[in-house]
Amino acid sequence: AQSVAQPEDQVNVAEGNPLTVKCTYSVSGNPYLFWYVQYPNRGLQFLLKYITGDNLVKGSYGFEAEFNKSQTSFHLKKPSALVSDSALYFCAVGVNTGKLIFGQGTTLQVKP
């Protein structure tokens, strides 16, 4: 079965420090991987995706993600966190039926 896991319910970082939000996946075939962000009382917003090509993918708001095939991971990163980055982050994998399967989400808390 195809799935995606976000092992941390919450990640806490200080403003200005680098952040990492972890995601691992399990799919048959080539993975299509995504990160979305959800701010309070809002819908999900697309951050970035990996379909093929460079393992380091750059996205919106200074975020990037690193695809690691051997570790089946797709961790979200940012060199310097902002308080405004505090939100709920979802990793998702696209499966061959065309739909997206989302992880449980990780709450990012950036403290000043």
Place this chain on the structure above:
Amino acid sequence: DSGVTQTPKHLITATGQRVTLRCSPRSGDLSVYWYQQSLDQGLQFLIQYYNGEERAKGNILERFSAQQFPDLHSELNLSSLELGDSALYFCASSPDLRANTGELFFGEGSRLTVL
């Protein structure tokens, strides 16, 4: 603003009742997806329509149904409501049939509370 409109934003109803949630996709998008977000289940895919036809089904209960109309708006019907149906229901749209390669555009959701 994603361009996806969902109504109503909030809805409070009683057990056993029926409600209809409405979604207008982004202009030009042919695919509409419905997701349920709850604290214990996370974000669960319910169903997808593409240009009026059902194309994929997820964890959708038999008490729930959906349709996509010729103008491409979609409705999610929830009947015989139970307390456990209380959740945030999201609609998302995309221009393509398959969500696994492109971006989904999400509405702001309809929060359903069943008392």
